[in-house]
Amino acid sequence: MAAYGALVSLMHIIDTLEKHPSPPISIDTKQVQSITQIVTSLQEFLDSYTSPLADSHEADPLERRIADAVYAAEDVIESHIVDQIQSGSTVVEDHDFYQNLQKVIEEMNLINQEVMKSIEVEAQIKQKPVAASTSSSPTVKENVIVGSEEVFLEVLDKLTGYKLDRQIIPITGMGGIDLRVDDN
Structure with missing residues (x-):
């Protein structure tokens, strides 16, 4: 699941930046909190998500979209880190960086909102009588250990x-x- 791996990677980058003793890389705290909340929410969703394309060789469009947004966030953050290292300063005022990061956050937030809506729809389907709930394949399942x-x-x-x-x-x-x- 590339999307989940990408989310873990992004959280690792953010954790490393927050805990790295020197030089501190300056990233807006509110943006970091926003990304962290979105990533956590998407990870929780993917923990119980079963792709409708799980049995095929096709990539799931939702997972691909999540992964693409996360890769974009990583690119923006890592480019900013390189710029700060090359300038030799820990405080590089880069208006483009903050705008680009905000765009990525907005895209990830849109994806997260769509995910939350799908979870709500799934919950409503599960609450309906059994005859009505036998529609298309569900996209969310409980964690189950498969095997011997x-x-x-x-x-x-x-x-x-x-x-x-x-x-x-x-x-x-x-x-x-x-x-x-x-x-x-």
């Missing part, structure tokens, strides 16, 4: 068990598709 219950319990035991000898357990495979435990 026995393998899951084995991994859980190895991670939470009270063994004196600790071991590294690599878990490989694409999330949601495959789970392999190597005991090497």
Whole structure:
């Protein structure tokens, strides 16, 4: 899910900027808070989102739109960081930066509003009688662990068990598709 990865990446950039001791990169606090709220909301949505195109090889337009907006935000922020580093100053008044970042925030906010509307519609569909709710495929589902219950319990035991000898357990495979435990 490229959109979710992009959201995590953007939050990592923002966290790094906020926690980096020197030189501090100046970004408007209100814009950072706005981006953080939108990103958190979109991550929560994607945690339970199932693409209607999940079984096909096509990219989901909503996920693509989220990813594109996030990549644009990263580009704007990273360009500003480069400008500040090249100028040697931590305070670079860049009106274009703030405008460009605001445009990206507005686009991400529009996407977030559309997502919230779709969640409301989905909730209304779920509240209708069973006969009426058998329309098109739902886009939101609960988190469910798919796979062998026995393998899951084995991994859980190895991670939470009270063994004196600790071991590294690599878990490989694409999330949601495959789970392999190597005991090497």
